[in-house]
Structure formats: structure tokens, C-alpha cells
Amino acid sequence: MSPQYASALTDIxxxxxxxxxxxxxxxxxxxxxxxxxxxxPFWTSFNVAVMVFSMGFLWAALFHQATSxxxxxxxxxxxxxxxLATCINEGATTFSANAGLLTTMRVPKTLLxxxxxxxxxxxxxxxxxxxxxxxxxxxVPVGWATPLFLPGLLLVALNGCWIAIVLAIxxxxxxxxxxxxxxxxxxxxxxxxxxWSRDTLSRGVAIGYVIDFNPIYHLVEVVRAPxxxxxxELMNWLVSAALIPIGFGLxxxxxxxxxxxxxxxx
Amino acid sequence: MTSITLENVVVDxxxxxxxxxxxxxxxxxxxxxxxxxxxxxxRRVTIRALDGINLSLKxxxxxxxxxxxxxxxxxxxxxxxxxYEPTGGRVLVNGRVxxxxxxxxxxxxxxxxxxxxxxxxxxxxxxxxxxxxxTPEIAEVSGLGSYLDLxxxxxxxxxxxxxxxxxxxxxxxxxxxLDEGLSAxxxxxxxxxxxxxxxxxxxxxxxxxxxxxxxxxxxxxxxAILLERGRIVCSGPVADVIEAYQKGLALSTSQHVA
Numbered sequence: 001m002s003p004q005y006a007s008a009l010t011d012i013x014x015x016x017x018x019x020x021x022x023x024x025x026x027x028x029x030x031x032x033x034x035x036x037x038x039x040x041p042f043w044t045s046f047n048v049a050v051m052v053f054s055m056g057f058l059w060a061a062l063f064h065q066a067t068s069x070x071x072x073x074x075x076x077x078x079x080x081x082x083x084l085a086t087c088i089n090e091g092a093t094t095f096s097a098n099a100g101l102l103t104t105m106r107v108p109k110t111l112l113x114x115x116x117x118x119x120x121x122x123x124x125x126x127x128x129x130x131x132x133x134x135x136x137x138x139x140v141p142v143g144w145a146t147p148l149f150l151p152g153l154l155l156v157a158l159n160g161c162w163i164a165i166v167l168a169i170x171x172x173x174x175x176x177x178x179x180x181x182x183x184x185x186x187x188x189x190x191x192x193x194x195x196w197s198r199d200t201l202s203r204g205v206a207i208g209y210v211i212d213f214n215p216i217y218h219l220v221e222v223v224r225a226p227x228x229x230x231x232x233e234l235m236n237w238l239v240s241a242a243l244i245p246i247g248f249g250l251x252x253x254x255x256x257x258x259x260x261x262x263x264x265x266x
Numbered sequence: 267m268t269s270i271t272l273e274n275v276v277v278d279x280x281x282x283x284x285x286x287x288x289x290x291x292x293x294x295x296x297x298x299x300x301x302x303x304x305x306x307x308x309r310r311v312t313i314r315a316l317d318g319i320n321l322s323l324k325x326x327x328x329x330x331x332x333x334x335x336x337x338x339x340x341x342x343x344x345x346x347x348x349x350y351e352p353t354g355g356r357v358l359v360n361g362r363v364x365x366x367x368x369x370x371x372x373x374x375x376x377x378x379x380x381x382x383x384x385x386x387x388x389x390x391x392x393x394x395x396x397x398x399x400x401t402p403e404i405a406e407v408s409g410l411g412s413y414l415d416l417x418x419x420x421x422x423x424x425x426x427x428x429x430x431x432x433x434x435x436x437x438x439x440x441x442x443x444l445d446e447g448l449s450a451x452x453x454x455x456x457x458x459x460x461x462x463x464x465x466x467x468x469x470x471x472x473x474x475x476x477x478x479x480x481x482x483x484x485x486x487x488x489x490a491i492l493l494e495r496g497r498i499v500c501s502g503p504v505a506d507v508i509e510a511y512q513k514g515l516a517l518s519t520s521q522h523v524a
Contacts, residue, residue: 103344
């Protein structure tokens with residue numbers, strides 16, 4: 001193994017293994033953000049609730065969907081999507097946001113990535129509370145498939161890690177990337193079945209293939225389906241799982257090649 | 267056995283600014299061929315901050331880095347600290363390197379004094395037990411008492427400095443890297459601060475210190491190198507290198523006059 005790969009793997013190991021640090025700083029960052037506010041971290045869930053309850057009814061009417069089905073679908077989709085979207089957006093600025101630290105100490109760069117992903121997992125569970133309320137209102141069935149959202153979330157979080165590593169490297173070198181992503185990410189939300197559902201479209205429309213080739217659809221579905229009480233399709237599992245080795249391969253390649261340069265780019 | 271060795275270390279900084287944005291990089295890709303190459307060479311500005319540094323330090327060495335502004339002292343310190351990985355050559359480290367460029371890594375003014383002790387301690391590589399063991403001592407040195415339960419944004423500048431100083435001087439450094447001395451804040455604290463610094467220095471196996479204060483270098487260090495434009499131009503016992511440095515200063519001023 002070349003020394004570049006060895007030191008990249010050391011960085012990844014040191015970053016992941018120091019769970020005391022990433023768990024602490026993930027929590028602290030959330031607490032700091034909402035310190036001295038009345039609702040604390042529940043502000044993010046509140047914002048999701050406002051969006052779901054204000055737009056949900058309108059969109060249900062637009063797409064001719066029954067609210068009892070549409071509202072839980074939309075809420076679950078938005079919560080999962082928000083997790084992925086923040087991993088993409090915050091991932092691209094992870095190193096540049098921590099420039100002060102990275103230029104004064106030797107810190108495993110992966111630690112910053114894992115902290116960010118962990119923080120967003122915590123946010124996910126705060127948002128999950130809104131989904132529980134929606135579940136109670138519209139009586140979403142809870143079955144054997146429901147707990148499957150946890151392994152699904154693990155798959156999505158692991159994908160979030162490699163996406164963040166790749167984007168953090170590229171985003172540090174090219175400062176246009178985080179700006180570019182801001183716009184792209186919102187487009188991705190419209191192109192992925194989150195506000196609209198698959199079955200409203202695929203009736204005889206070739207766009208069904210576009211959905212199948214959209215990896216984000218599978219990542220969302222692998223968590224959303226169990227939240228709605230259904231087991232995800234095998235394809236959702238397969239795509240989400242297959243993306244992990246492919247993505248980490250890419251991340252490891254870029255990381256081993258450019259990791260020593262990152263501090264110089266800050 | 268603690269040691270640190272630099273073999274033919276080179277550090278080149280590429281200046282990224284307006285000329286090397288994504289757009290121009292894309293254009294370079296699009297134009298391709300030898301034009302791009304020529305243009306690339308012309309437009310890329312690199313600065314050689316360190317050039318062929320060879321150094322070997324073992325236990326008990328207290329190295330002073332001497333040189334003008336921009337001679338490469340800070341860059342060399344950051345290479346020692348592992349912040350910059352050299353663009354050429356190798357660094358071989360045996361032991362734990364602690365750099366105190368940032369006295370309070372992980373500090374957040376919204377967190378309480380106690381929380382910040384843990385934050386900084388973790389970034390300095392202390393274990394949870396180590397932090398717990400040292401917290402009473404840090405609290406005592408800081409002299410902040412029950413203020414430690416309050417968010418640090420309520421502290422005065424002096425209080426913040428004292429706490430940061432108390433934390434930073436509690437580490438167990440194998441190889442200690444310092445840029446200038448350690449600032450301790452107000453004068454009433456000076457005696458205690460001196461003791462803390464002395465104890466920190468005696469705990470460290472190797473010290474690397476860069477400073478403009480020749481007095482400080484002379485009292486803390488036993489060996490020195492003189493840097494000029496990223497190269498070592500003179501090395502040896504502190505007194506000799508300082509003499510060489512001062513001669514060089516005198517020479518350059520007399521040349522100026524002439």
C-alpha cells in the first residue's frame with residue numbers, strides 16, 4: 001500500500017474512532033446554535049412542521065392525493081431529504097468552515113466530516129418528532145417493517161459521509177462548488193419524488209426510468225418506505241448499499257491524493 | 267525515545283486567488299494542449315517557503331528558530347506540528363507533537379468555562395480521565411472560581427486569557443512547538459505563569475520555539491538554526507547563531523547605507 005493511502009486510512013480511522021469527540025461536538029454545535037432560544041433544537045422540527053402543514057394541503061390538492069396518504073408521505077420524504085441535503089451543502093464547506101482549526105493544529109480531517117454527519121443525524125431525530133405527530137393524526141400503520149428505517153438511515157448516513165468527504169475536498173479547492181451546490185440541491189429535490197409520488201407519474205410515462213436511475217430516490221425511499229410502514233423494495237436496498245463501496249472508493253482515491261494539499265488550499 | 271527528523275523538506279505554496287478559480291481551470295481544460303501548459307506555468311504563482319531543510323532533534327533538544335519576517339520560521343513550525351505536510355521530503359516523528367499556536371482549540375464563547383476545559387482538552391489529545399483529573403488544577407490556576415459555570419462570553423478578555431493559558435499549560439507534550447512565548451495576561455499572574463511555563467517546558471522532551479525575542483530564545487533554548495529565505499544558513503549553539511544573526515543584520519544595514 002502506498003504511503004498516501006496509508007495516511008489517508010489513518011486519518012479516516014482516527015476520525016471515526018474518536019467517537020467521544022464527534023459525539024460531543026455534534027451535540028454542542030446544535031446546542032450552541034439554539035442556545036437562549038425558547039424551543040432549542042426543536043426550532044428545526046418546528047420549521048419542518050410549518051412547511052409540511054402549510055404546503056402539504058395545497059400540494060395534496062394539486063396532485064389530487066388524499067391527505068391521509070399524502071401528508072405522511074411528504075413529511076417522511078422531507079425529513080430524509082433534509083438530512084441528505086444538509087450533508088451535501090454543509091459537506092462542501094466543512095474544511096473551509098474549520099480553516100482556523102486546520103491551519104493551527106493537526107486534526108484528523110475525517111473527524112470534522114463525522115461530526116457534521118452525526119449532528120445531522122441528531123437533527124433528523126428532532127424532525128422525526130413531527131413525523132410522529134403526523135403519524136398519530138393520519139393513523140400511519142406501524143408494523144414489522146417500521147423499525148427498518150433505522151438500518152435504512154445507517155445506509156443513508158454512510159452515503160452522506162463519502163459524499164461529504166468528496167465535496168469537502170472539491171469545495172475547498174474550488175470555492176465555486178459550494179455556491180453551485182446550493183442551487184443544484186434544491187433542483188434535485190424537485191426532480192426526486194418527494195413532493196410528488198412515483199405512482200402519480202409512472203402511468204405510461206417513460207420518466208419512471210429517470211426515477212429508477214436517480215440514486216437519491218433510492219436513498220430517500222430506503223428510509224421513507226419503512227417510516228410509512230412498508231418494506232422498501234429490494235432495489236432500494238441494493239442501490240443504497242452498492243453506492244457505499246463505490247462512493248468510498250472515490251472518496252478514498254481523492255482523499256489519499258489531495259489530503260496533504262487541503263491545508264494549503266485553505 | 268522521542269525524536270523528530272526532517273529530511274530535505276520543501277514547502278511550496280501555490281497562491282490561489284482570482285487567477286485559479288474553477289472557471290479558469292475549466293477554460294484551461296477546454297483549451298488543452300501546450301498552450302494550457304505554457305499558460306499554466308506563467309499564471310501559477312508558487313512561493314518556496316522552505317527549501318531543503320535537514321534537521322534531526324532528539325530528547326533534550328531545545329531548538330530556537332531565528333530569522334527575519336518571512337524567512338520561513340512559522341512555516342517550519344507548522345511542518346513540525348504536522349499542520350503542513352511538506353510538498354517534498356519527509357518528516358519522521360517519534361512521539362506526540364503538541365503545538366500551541368492556538369491556545370484554545372474548540373473554544374466556544376457560548377459554552378461554560380468547564381465545558382471549554384473539556385473542549386480544548388480533547389483537541390489537545392487528552393483522554394476523558396486526564397481531563398477530569400486536571401480540571402481542579404486548571405480551575406485553580408485560572409482563579410475563576412464559580413465563574414467557570416458561566417458561559418465564557420461573560421468573561422473579560424483577561425479572564426479568558428487566563429483560562430486558556432491554564433488549559434494550554436496543563437498538557438503533557440512530547441514535542442512542544444511554540445510560536446513566540448505564551449501570553450498569560452495580567453501582571454499579577456506573572457509569577458504563577460512563569461512557574462507553569464517552566465513546568466510545561468521541563469515536561470516536554472523536545473522544544474521547538476520561534477521568536478523575535480533573542481532574550482527568550484537564549485533563556486529557553488540550547489540549540490538554534492538561522493533561517494533565510496526558507497533555507498538553514500547557520501546552525502549550532504544558541505549564542506553562536508544569535509551572533510551570526512546579529513552580524514548579518516549589521517551587514518545588511520551597512521550595505522543599505524553604502
